[in-house]
Amino acid sequence: MKIVKTLLELRSARATFTGSLGLVPTMGYLHRGHLSLVQSARAENEFVAASIFVNPAQFESVDDLDDYPRDLERDLDLLDTHNVDLVWAPDRSEMYPHGYQTYVTVNQLTSGLEGGRRPGHMRGVTTIVSKLLIAFRPDRAYFGQKDAQQVCVVRRLVADLGFPVEVVTCPTVRESDGLALSSRNARLSVDQRQASTVLFRALSAASVAFAEGQRDGDKLCGLMSDVVATEPLADARYIAITEVETLQDLRQLPEQVLASLAVCIGQVVLIDNMVLGET
Ligand code: AMP
Numbered sequence: 001m002k003i004v005k006t007l008l009e010l011r012s013a014r015a016t017f018t019g020s021l022g023l024v025p026t027m028g029y030l031h032r033g034h035l036s037l038v039q040s041a042r043a044e045n046e047f048v049a050a051s052i053f054v055n056p057a058q059f060e061s062v063d064d065l066d067d068y069p070r071d072l073e074r075d076l077d078l079l080d081t082h083n084v085d086l087v088w089a090p091d092r093s094e095m096y097p098h099g100y101q102t103y104v105t106v107n108q109l110t111s112g113l114e115g116g117r118r119p120g121h122m123r124g125v126t127t128i129v130s131k132l133l134i135a136f137r138p139d140r141a142y143f144g145q146k147d148a149q150q151v152c153v154v155r156r157l158v159a160d161l162g163f164p165v166e167v168v169t170c171p172t173v174r175e176s177d178g179l180a181l182s183s184r185n186a187r188l189s190v191d192q193r194q195a196s197t198v199l200f201r202a203l204s205a206a207s208v209a210f211a212e213g214q215r216d217g218d219k220l221c222g223l224m225s226d227v228v229a230t231e232p233l234a235d236a237r238y239i240a241i242t243e244v245e246t247l248q249d250l251r252q253l254p255e256q257v258l259a260s261l262a263v264c265i266g267q268v269v270l271i272d273n274m275v276l277g278e279t
Contacts, residue, residue: 001080003087010088010135017085019046022168023138025129028052028089029069029183030078033173037142038082040170045140049086050079051132053095057103058124067267069186088135095131104130106153106160109247113149113260114271117237125150126157133163141165146172146180148258148273152247172272174200180272192265195233199263199272202227202239206259210276215253217241220276228263237262237269244275 004010014021022041026034041048052075059065072089079087103123109115110122133141143151151169158167173181178200179193188196202224209223221239228236239261243250250257260273 001076001084001087003076003089005088005090006094007090007135010086013086014049014136017047020139021045021047021049021136022140022142023132023136023165024048024050024084024142025132026050026052026075027054027068027183028075029071029186030075031173031181031183031185033144033146033181035078035082036173037144037170038079038084040168041140041142042083044168047085048083049088049136049138050084051136052087052089053128055095055124055128056092057096057127058118058121060118060120067187069183095128103127104157104161106156109149109153109156112242112247112249113238113240114147114262115149115153117262122149122153126153129154129157130161130163133158133165138165140168142168142170144172145169145275146182146272148260149247152245155245178204180270182270184268184270187268188265192233192268195231195265196263196270198228198231198234199261199270202261203259203272203274206241207274207276210253210257210259217250217253217257220253220259224259224261228261233265235264237264241276 002013004013022045024037024041054068056065104126105123106126115122155167177197179196205227206220206224220241224239228234242258244256244258256277259276262271
């Protein structure tokens, strides 16, 4: 596995790949969710690359950025054992050189959910993804359904700017009790970890009600909200039922909808989602 830090090194390593390339962008502190993306990329491409970069542009507070867990050595070992060919782990100054002022924005899709809760977050995501797609020129790029809005926004970005890449969405990997794997889970205390299953419990309640015919979006949101309210350590940031691709709020629900929520547990905000009506 080749590990590079600078863009120039990345370009020369990329130039040696003669077959299809799959890219897995990450912020590191890898878990089985990230590794499932690597495995899909490995199965579908001749070469696999990953990036590890905690992107300051998508954090709205310095504290959140500083608290984000990091373990580069362990990440590199994991990627190596998963047969990744190339890793780019740039310094901040390599990604955002002195005087940096170029950003990529996707408008409407970014206004609600995580984009609504975290001003500037989605602009940070679309900027870094654009930079990674330009730098790696992958044939396929792999993203997790765990960050549903991110996938929708990246698909829009790729279509709008005509990036020659196939965006592949991989299912959310969960712990046995339903908690979606996330690097942020490492920051939960034992009590908070127990409380954190409330996201999956809320989504499951909405899924059952939807399967039983509930088509009132407000009622489904109310149901999720009631489940979150049963957990004293949890505080809902948003709970939404939206169209799956446009992320628009819905009056009359179609056969598939996206249920998503963000819940604050102590200082940690966790997000999760489920496509209701998925066969
Ligand atoms: P991050 O390092 O959090 O930026 O995540 C890098 C990629 O891994 C993103 O495409 C995430 O959606 C994806 N990812 C994170 N957690 C999971 C999970 N539990 N299951 C599947 N994909 C995930």
